[in-house]
Amino acid sequence: MNPADCPLCRTDGxxxxxxxxxxxxxxxxxxxxHPAFYRVILNRHVAEFSALPADERRRLMDVVVAVESLLLxxxxxxxxxxxxxxxxxxxxxxxxxxxFADDAQxxxxxxxxxxxSRDTAALCERLPALDAALRLxxxxxx
Amino acid sequence: MNPADCPLCRTDGxxxxxxxxxxxxxxxxxxxxHPAFYRVILNRHVAEFSALPADERRRLMDVVVAVESLLLxxxxxxxxxxxxxxxxxxxxxxxxxxxFADDAQxxxxxxxxxxxSRDTAALCERLPALDAALRLxxxxxx
Numbered sequence: 001m002n003p004a005d006c007p008l009c010r011t012d013g014x015x016x017x018x019x020x021x022x023x024x025x026x027x028x029x030x031x032x033x034h035p036a037f038y039r040v041i042l043n044r045h046v047a048e049f050s051a052l053p054a055d056e057r058r059r060l061m062d063v064v065v066a067v068e069s070l071l072l073x074x075x076x077x078x079x080x081x082x083x084x085x086x087x088x089x090x091x092x093x094x095x096x097x098x099x100f101a102d103d104a105q106x107x108x109x110x111x112x113x114x115x116x117s118r119d120t121a122a123l124c125e126r127l128p129a130l131d132a133a134l135r136l137x138x139x140x141x142x
Numbered sequence: 143m144n145p146a147d148c149p150l151c152r153t154d155g156x157x158x159x160x161x162x163x164x165x166x167x168x169x170x171x172x173x174x175x176h177p178a179f180y181r182v183i184l185n186r187h188v189a190e191f192s193a194l195p196a197d198e199r200r201r202l203m204d205v206v207v208a209v210e211s212l213l214l215x216x217x218x219x220x221x222x223x224x225x226x227x228x229x230x231x232x233x234x235x236x237x238x239x240x241x242f243a244d245d246a247q248x249x250x251x252x253x254x255x256x257x258x259s260r261d262t263a264a265l266c267e268r269l270p271a272l273d274a275a276l277r278l279x280x281x282x283x284x
């Protein structure tokens with residue numbers, strides 16, 4: 001994929017929570033059945049995690065862990081799921097998703113067919129406060 | 143989940159390629175449409191990546207990267223997919239999967255419905271040599 005055609009080169013890719021020289025964190029809204037869904041996106045266009053130098057890999061995973069930790073402490077989900085796939089958009093990004101026992105696919109991955117529907121309104125109401133807490137946590141990371 | 147009931151506490155979880163004090167690497171055969179599929183499994187029963195100390199997280203990701211690097215150099219896949227989900231078996235394990243443009247779900251995640259079938263025989267023939275190269279690479283990791 002030519003970076004000129006890459007949606008993660010041309011746009012933030014979601015609601016911007018944090019940005020630094022290496023990466024940004026966004027909350028995504030393209031998967032409405034999973035509202036507590038953030039992505040940690042490398043700023044530059046690189047496809048594979050192993051193509052990064054070790055210090056950049058560590059920094060990315062430290063940020064992924066910070067997002068996961070906050071999801072766990074604030075939302076008490078059944079599980080947090082982490083994934084770096086990039087088959088459609090080969091621009092390195094980590095999915096960090098809070099999963100709940102009553103969500104659309106649980107315990108299957110979010111990419112599996114839906115097993116049920118649920119009302120996400122109460123969870124959605126908590127997201128602005130979660131965004132603010134996450135922004136603060138990421139600013140305080142070393 | 144009680145560790146006594148956990149399949150990743152009771153078994154290796156696949157064909158054992160490498161084991162050290164912290165983790166093991168296995169090739170899995172539970173997803174036959176994706177034969178070049180390895181898992182990096184923490185030996186002890188911990189659910190969430192963020193529950194590990196930083197040095198253990200780094201070691202795990204260094205091993206994930208070593209597996210990814212070998213898949214890329216040996217198989218030239220379209221993409222490598224990384225994921226730590228654990229909704230069914232909440233015992234920390236990283237999926238490392240070589241994806242090909244003609245595989246069952248590409249470019250969708252491997253957990254999405256199959257789009258096509260393919261003959262994996264030629265890929266399967268390469269796996270014993272890949273296992274051997276991976277074993278060597280992991281023994282040589284710092």
